[in-house]
Amino acid sequence: MDEEEWLLRHGLRPDERGLDEVRTLLEEQIRLERRSQGYGDTLLMKLCCVQLFHAGRLDDVPLIWRAKTAGFDAYCSIDVQLLCGAGLSRTNAYLESRQDAESRAALERLLHCEEADDFDGFSPARQSAQYVAYYA
Numbered sequence: 001m002d003e004e005e006w007l008l009r010h011g012l013r014p015d016e017r018g019l020d021e022v023r024t025l026l027e028e029q030i031r032l033e034r035r036s037q038g039y040g041d042t043l044l045m046k047l048c049c050v051q052l053f054h055a056g057r058l059d060d061v062p063l064i065w066r067a068k069t070a071g072f073d074a075y076c077s078i079d080v081q082l083l084c085g086a087g088l089s090r091t092n093a094y095l096e097s098r099q100d101a102e103s104r105a106a107l108e109r110l111l112h113c114e115e116a117d118d119f120d121g122f123s124p125a126r127q128s129a130q131y132v133a134y135y136a
Helices: 003-010 016-035 042-055 058-068 072-077 080-084 088-097 101-115 124-135
Strands: none
Touching: 003 016, 003 042, 016 042, 016 058, 042 058, 042 072, 042 080, 042 124, 058 072, 058 080, 058 088, 058 101, 080 088, 080 101, 080 124, 088 101
16 A cells, blocks of 8 residues: 555544554554665655644654654654644653653654754644645
């Protein structure tokens, strides 16, 4: 399945069942990309992250981070803002509350990006509008 087929199947805001399928596909693509760069479809991975971003669930943040860090191409393709579907401050608080190394790394990256003004004018709604325009 490619990015276009997946988008037609689920849209940018999948229902509950669709979100489960998004998570399953994203995990599969992460495994492929970590096995060897280029095995995973990073465009499809990004779309899955956009779909999870629209759901705005904090418990998806670690999965989105794993996707972003699956390989160089994924890191470049998957915007750090996709971690923040629930909002930047809520995402930071969520990551601060977790004790695992992955969450600490994601939080450090978010804080660094904030300092670099990568979140100037950020809101989930504004970011969503950009993705809606991109995938239209």
